[in-house]
Amino acid sequence: MDTKGKKILIADDEPDILEIIQYNLQAEGYTVYTAKDGDEALQRAKQVNPDLIILDIMMPRKTGTEVCSILRTQPAFKDTLIIFLTALNDESSQVRGFDTGADDYVNKPISPKLLLSRVNALFRRVGKKEEGGSNGILTVGNVVIDPVKFIVEVDDNEVSLAKKEFELLYLLASRPGRVFLRNEILNQVWGNDVIVGDRTIDVHIRKIRQKLGLDCITTVKGVGYKFDL
Amino acid sequence: MDTKGKKILIADDEPDILEIIQYNLQAEGYTVYTAKDGDEALQRAKQVNPDLIILDIMMPRKTGTEVCSILRTQPAFKDTLIIFLTALNDESSQVRGFDTGADDYVNKPISPKLLLSRVNALFRRVGKKEEGGSNGILTVGNVVIDPVKFIVEVDDNEVSLAKKEFELLYLLASRPGRVFLRNEILNQVWGNDVIVGDRTIDVHIRKIRQKLGLDCITTVKGVGYKFDL
DNA sequence: ATAAAGGGATAACGTTGTGTTAACCTTAAA
């Protein structure tokens, strides 16, 4: 299962629980965000637009049930997965939880392993749609380059590149570590017939280095450039 | 919620439990089939092709876990909902249940009401998925696009778009984040043979942006446009 | 038939930011 990029928001007022769950979900490959009360949960949900929200019920400043109700009225969160994680294990609370629109209701205390099983089961059921397979997404270290969406991400921060910059970066990153001669770069990015000045490539390389904020492009003097971390 | 026509198969070796669950599910509008051991469960599953199977684990002539494993290997039952309903409430059994491909794991004893909540929650989740695939309603963030009703909603406010505007928006929103080249847009919305001026697309994009009152369409200079929040 | 209304395309002009170059500076190897 591909858990990459799946975002999970956890809301609980007990820091210990937050930490334990966060650790285990991250270990599985999920990206985890946290909130310590109801209002913060709502706010962060709008910020990060998570794929799954795990809600404690008894929280300060809006209960989990209230948060769930509010989210479900908004189109943006109509389909977001929601799990209640709570010590309230009486029947009526559970039924109310599901009535509010939750996808699962888990009683505390619960082992991280078991929670993971349930989270994975939910994603397994829902997540059949995306990931068309061999799209041209390049992932090198903490750098993700998606030619379909035309975005570059460094440490989950989106970086905006111009067309030529993007094409140049994509070429270099398509074979990490391999050195591309200046002529190769010219042919691939600019085309065989186009003639540009000597400094043109350098300027683009500089802009990429600057925008990415990383030293991921190495100069091989007298030869060319290579993408490497 | 539309429960009509949804078929549920229950497998348990205790007649009392079968009867109670059957009664409650039928009262909710589901069509219920029963089996009293593992082999019969497999046989009836192939007969009626249920939407959901509720499996006891400790049954004669194949355990629920075995039944689930066997079903999951068959393409016809790859996406069938499966709930384990069992007295085995230790952690490893639950994890094993989910690993086998179950969608939920419920401990006995359970109130019929609560089981109903879980069953409904599962159908609610899956039903949306099919809805999204079949009748073409797109939901991206707080934007809902219904090509049947020809309606676009932003934050529950209805927005009226013209035909070309709607087609253009629908195309972009059908793959959120993906960049559509100007040529792709022309081919998809206007047709391969139609020739229109350079500024035509821009004008329509502008109108959409204006009417939606959102910056949901991003320009990628030299490449195209993408729908993104 | 005629008027009104609105969709759709286009031209003309304004705006932005990319791509490129030139000029000058820095570094590393012989």
Place this chain on the structure above:
DNA sequence: TTTAAGGTTAACACAACGTTATCCCTTTAT
């Protein structure tokens, strides 16, 4: 030290896109 290769910066030209007004055409109501 010398020198070739690349780094840096600012400035410019132009292509690409945004914006607006206008025209033509189809639809709809009177």
